[in-house]
Amino acid sequence: MKHVFLLLLTFLPLLATAQQTPQKVRVLVLTDIENEPDDAQSMVRFLTYVNQWDVEGLIATTSVHQRNRVAPERIRRIVEAYGKVRNNLLLHEKGYPETEALLRIIKPSVAKYGMNAVGPGNDSEGSEHIISVVDKADPRPVWVPVWGGANCLAQALWKVRQTRTPDELDRFVAKLRVYTISDQDDSGPWLRKTFPNLFFIVSPGIHDRGAYEYSTWRGISGDVFPFAPGFAGPDSSIVNNAWLDANIRKNHGPLGAEHPHTVYIMEGDTPSFFNLIVNGLSVPERPDWGGWGGRYELYTPRTRKWFSEPETRPIWSDAEDQVKGKDGNYYDSNKATIWRWRQHYQNDFAARIDWTVKPYNEANHPPVAKLGHANEIRVKSGETVTLSADGSSDPDGNALTYEWIYYREAGTFESARLPIIKNKDQKVATLVVPKALVPETMHIILAVTDNGTPALTRYQRVILTVMP
Ligand SMILES: [Ca+2]
Ligand SMILES: [Ca+2]
CATH class of the missing domain: 3.90.245.10 (Ribonucleoside hydrolase-like)
Known part of the structure; x- marks a missing residue:
């Protein structure tokens, strides 16, 4: 449907x-x-x-x-x-x-x-x-x-x-x-x-x-x-x-x-x-x-x-x-x-309410999530794809953590076997593209979170078009 x-x-x-x-x-x-x-x-x-x-x-x-x-x-x-x-x-x-x-x-x-x-x-x-x-x-x-x-x-x-x-x-x-x-x-x-x-x-x-x-x-x-x-x-x-x-x-x-x-x-x-x-x-x-x-x-x-x-x-x-x-x-x-x-x-709401009363250096501000490559990538079944959050930063100088989330429902690919993302909590991760019978899309969400108070998260969306 x-x-x-x-x-x-x-x-x-x-x-x-x-x-x-x-x-x-x-x-x-x-x-x-x-x-x-x-x-x-x-x-x-x-x-x-x-x-x-x-x-x-x-x-x-x-x-x-x-x-x-x-x-x-x-x-x-x-x-x-x-x-x-x-x-x-x-x-x-x-x-x-x-x-x-x-x-x-x-x-x-x-x-x-x-x-x-x-x-x-x-x-x-x-x-x-x-x-x-x-x-x-x-x-x-x-x-x-x-x-x-x-x-x-x-x-x-x-x-x-x-x-x-x-x-x-x-x-x-x-x-x-x-x-x-x-x-x-x-x-x-x-x-x-x-x-x-x-x-x-x-x-x-x-x-x-x-x-x-x-x-x-x-x-x-x-x-x-x-x-x-x-x-x-x-x-x-x-x-x-x-x-x-x-x-x-x-x-x-x-x-x-x-x-x-x-x-x-x-x-x-x-x-x-x-x-x-x-x-x-x-x-x-x-x-x-x-x-x-x-x-x-x-x-x-x-x-x-x-x-x-x-x-x-x-x-x-x-x-x-x-x-x-x-x-x-x-x-x-x-x-x-x-x-x-x-x-x-x-957390994002709490930070913005902080902004209504606090000076800049006493409040937290969201990180900037960036990709070291395009948002949309064409890949082939069996290929290893490198996912990179290179260029991500934080305006407060906070330390950043990374999460690569496979958002299965947002794409068309519906294999029962979920693809495994290696190093999915690292700045650079890899994914072996699963086998597709027809062109399919897979959505990977990069979530970048800072260590400020409260911790704030920003995203990038990667859409892989998988060619058979
Ligand atoms: Ca109402
Ligand atoms: Ca921050």
Whole structure:
């Protein structure tokens, strides 16, 4: 199934420039902030990375959990806290935008639930803003992480469909990249059905709404589900309130203090923007390659239900990785596609919250992962390939450790026999290329970790195309 759809995909040479500074991605967030504390949590983390993106909208919406209210004032409060620490963040990395620029793009949607807010009379500051952002003479796509309901985006697309030609509508749709944290109203299924070419990542869980426990995004901070006594896949001790109090909320300045106490799980919405973070691991246009935000494959999930309506088109949805858990057991799990990176992304957040209060030489900064060769290499079965992290460095002068990870699920090669990487914890490693019957791809992830506090990790992705 996976192979068939990959052949249908056309994509740019995405990795060719991976070792150069990539172009910033454009981001526009929809959030049902205030429905429970986790959107506010995600907004805090999001703001520590805003120097990596062109953030073009922060829109307050409704959802199934908050049907008659939108709360732009809460976004404003958190952005104002960012304003208090922006100068300090700039000591550590450049590019953090002016507070005023972020305040200007906070917009409300209509305070009505789902498709009740789509159609004549439902234009809002939020939906009009979405249209104006997409309409800009900027060829880059607009990424839309959706943390609640999607009806503000639905209204924007409804209006464009009503008022423009089919060609104009196609061009508008082609600029959007949507990731919704499940369907939190009935507009997600409508969007997918009405705009069959709309790029859409959604992890719905394997049952109808309510069964969020099955959703990929729960890997951010959830444990093994269904709960099995004695089993512990991910490390829960680094996502609980005690850890967050110690590393984010208390004695870490005004932005960290805006990260509220967890009621359900920490930051269920964060996976929607995690793969946009520039860390050398994720490639936003390739959800099937995986990253901190998880891994997703393009298919039509016919046996699953969204508000009792079957899907009729391919979407990017749940995919499983086999990952060794904290307890030594192997887990085949969609949520593991996120939790396999948990230590790395939690440490990264802690470091960036340090940046909001500490001078440069008292905080840690990520290493620079480099390869001594190209990201994409054509190899032959039986050949020995040398993998080199030559040129990797650390801005703080920290010592570096290396790990070469075979990311089996990200490639096409599905041999039962895993290739052995020799010296996989060294700067230079080797791999004997296994036998392939047809051309196959194998993904090897270089993870470079420093010995600062907290330890930080950056990546490079090597894609081997194996010729028979
Ligand atoms: Ca939410
Ligand atoms: Ca460092």
